[in-house]
Amino acid sequence: MAPFNLPLVWLLGLAAIQPGLALGQALTPADAAASAALPAAGGSNANAAASAATTPDLTKAQAPGPGLPPAPAVTSAEEPSWFTMPGDDFHYLIGASASYNPEYAGARRMSAGLKPMWAASWGKWRLSSSGGAGLMGFGLESIGPGSGASRDLLRSEKLRLGLSLRLDNGRDSQAAAYTEGLPDVPRTVRLRFYASYVLTPEWQLSAAWSQDALGRQGGANFDVNLARRLFRSSSSELMAGLSLSASDSRYMRSYFGVPPDSPAAKRLGQSFEPGAGLNELGLSLSYIRALTPRWMFNANAGAMSLLGPAAASPLTERRYGYSLNMGIGYRN
Numbered sequence: 001m002a003p004f005n006l007p008l009v010w011l012l013g014l015a016a017i018q019p020g021l022a023l024g025q026a027l028t029p030a031d032a033a034a035s036a037a038l039p040a041a042g043g044s045n046a047n048a049a050a051s052a053a054t055t056p057d058l059t060k061a062q063a064p065g066p067g068l069p070p071a072p073a074v075t076s077a078e079e080p081s082w083f084t085m086p087g088d089d090f091h092y093l094i095g096a097s098a099s100y101n102p103e104y105a106g107a108r109r110m111s112a113g114l115k116p117m118w119a120a121s122w123g124k125w126r127l128s129s130s131g132g133a134g135l136m137g138f139g140l141e142s143i144g145p146g147s148g149a150s151r152d153l154l155r156s157e158k159l160r161l162g163l164s165l166r167l168d169n170g171r172d173s174q175a176a177a178y179t180e181g182l183p184d185v186p187r188t189v190r191l192r193f194y195a196s197y198v199l200t201p202e203w204q205l206s207a208a209w210s211q212d213a214l215g216r217q218g219g220a221n222f223d224v225n226l227a228r229r230l231f232r233s234s235s236s237e238l239m240a241g242l243s244l245s246a247s248d249s250r251y252m253r254s255y256f257g258v259p260p261d262s263p264a265a266k267r268l269g270q271s272f273e274p275g276a277g278l279n280e281l282g283l284s285l286s287y288i289r290a291l292t293p294r295w296m297f298n299a300n301a302g303a304m305s306l307l308g309p310a311a312a313s314p315l316t317e318r319r320y321g322y323s324l325n326m327g328i329g330y331r332n
């Protein structure tokens with residue numbers, strides 16, 4: 001049996017109300033004369049209804065006249081149409097990103113990489129790899145959840161609160177010569193609470209706290225970020241950000257500490273057991289552009305300076321560093 005077609009039944013019902021008048025058909029002279037011959041009782045109401053029915057709605061696209069192209073719908077100048085993503089629809093992005101970063105925080109040697117990038121969102125739920133989250137939103141919208149699985153718990157015009165889970169790959173100490181002989185940091189899952197507040201249309205303040213959810217030496221981090229929109233058009237945006245991060249003693253010991261009985265302590269000639277404190281100060285510049293309504297491109301440049309126990313660690317070869325990242329993706 002064919003499925004029940006409600007829109008078709010509705011249209012047939014309209015035809016039953018006005019038999020002989022097809023959908024979209026203009027009134028013939030005879031029809032117009034018949035309408036004019038209706039009783040005068042209630043005529044003012046009928047005229048008002050007819051006037052309302054024939055008044056065009058300028059917020060909607062109008063039907064084209066004979067030989068004329070369709071008129072576009074009126075859109076808000078504040079919402080670039082290429083970046084409009086309706087709330088509860090399912091959206092996805094697939095692409096690739098290239099990066100050029102220090103081998104580890106404080107390393108002198110740089111490492112280049114190319115990896116796939118993906119993201120998906122459905123209403124308040126999001127799932128993304130590193131770099132994919134930024135291309136699923138636009139500008140300030142992308143600040144907050146980060147990579148992993150996330151969900152907004154509270155969202156208003158200015159305030160946004162949410163939770164996320166993401167995979168932390170830890171550290172393979174054999175991957176870099178300078179960390180060789182240190183204990184590996186196991187992979188774990190991090191629980192992250194994020195919040196953001198729109199100070200003005202151009203400024204946004206955001207913060208996040210993350211914790212090793214499995215207790216695998218990952219510790220806890222706290223980050224705060226101040227973002228400023230520098231430029232925005234219908235297809236591109238340029239933003240700058242200033243960030244500050246701090247970590248607890250567990251995180252500091254795992255990534256910047258040197259245990260006394262480790263081979264690395266003998267090689268370096270010293271051990272180091274840091275405590276909690278400031279970790280990093282960062283400055284970033286981010287550019288995003290819609291090449292077409294479906295293809296998105298972004299580029300990021302960042303400069304950072306290690307602080308506190310992280311800067312004092314014997315593992316830190318260079319206190320200052322920089323990073324470059326580019327990505328391109330297709331979005332439905």
